[in-house]
Amino acid sequence: MMATLSAYPSQVHADATALLVYQGQPNRTVNWNLVGSGSVTPLSNCTDETGKAGALYQPGTAGGTVKVEVTAGA
Template identity: 80%
Template sequence: MITTLTVYSAQVHADATALLVYQGQPNRTVSWNLIGSGSVMPLSNYTDVTGKAGALYQPGTIGDTVTVEVTAGA
């Protein structure tokens, strides 16, 4: 299952590091895919017992619309 999180251009600023939170099934693997500028650093490769996984997004080009896809596995 792929969940898409979109960061809109009005929200991207040079110093706007954001915490991204994925909510799904507990104890599942997750992978993060960035489409656009910037970088995503996963905080964990698995959801926790409540089904949450997080990552940090560091903006690239100011004004870009960025998509982060989260794929949850078994």
């Protein structure tokens, strides 16, 4: 199964929080890593029975590139 990471809204604005949804294997621990400005607040520390986990992304300084990495464990 391929894992995906989606943002809602898909175009993140500098003045708004975005919902991040990771879709992978069910019942796995999840670690969120942010490279760039802003903050990521996990809504759970593992995927649910459907394989989804969520986090909130709050933008930092305007401009630049931000990367969010998700690592799912056992």
